[in-house]
Amino acid sequence: MGSDNASPYGSVIYDEHIVHVLPFYREFHEQIMDLVRVMKPGAADWLDTGCGTGTLAARVLEQRDDVRFTLADPSEKMLNEAKRKLEGRGVRFELLASHELPLTSEFDVVTAVQSHHYYRPEEREEAVRRCCRALRDGGVFITFENVRMSSEGSDAAAMKRWMDFLRGQGNPEEEIRLQTDRRGVETHPITAEEHLELLRRCGFRSADILWASYLQAGFWAVR
């Protein structure tokens, strides 16, 4: 199961696998689109960092033609899939990780979906600061991530729920073990409280929980 990005699934098979790995994966997008509908109802400049295969942008553009997207990802292969999916939609692409983003006050919306939990603390903070800096005043940052529960017991229970979901989706035991073994090694999830503290520390005027279930949560913060 070699991969050309930080997830265990190569860019070409990513879309077909991810819905069987992340409970509510499509709901993440629904929540984001609904929040943006209220926060930024007019034309908007939108950066999706860690865009992967570009699914979020494709879904937004099915509903709205007044959004100008910039998609960033450090994996060339993922970005190529996104380019293929979004051909002719006027999207700008950047081969960059979040902590390398050089953009300042350009966007009304910045999203990072399942792409920042690979960071260890220091680089994670720089990544969030760069996302904040990329926003215009009043712009909104929305991030979904694998999170850690606030005690070992709760984390183990949430992990068991996720493993049961993975089994229910027909994932082989070997693949389920691979997912659980990555936690704390390839991914470095932090708690919801740590997320909110980090967002405030990085310069956002507000930071709140958008959604949570299993081992994933969404947060939104206003610059």
Ligand SMILES: C[S@@+](CC[C@H](N)C(=O)[O-])C[C@H]1O[C@@H](n2cnc3c(N)ncnc32)[C@H](O)[C@@H]1O
């Ligand atoms: C699990 S996929 C999520 C892709 C997409 N956002 C989605 O929701 O389907 C993780 C993505 O994060 C990207 N990624 C890995 N490290 C990153 C970093 N430091 N900054 C931004 N993106 C990163 C990977 O290349 C990959 O495309």
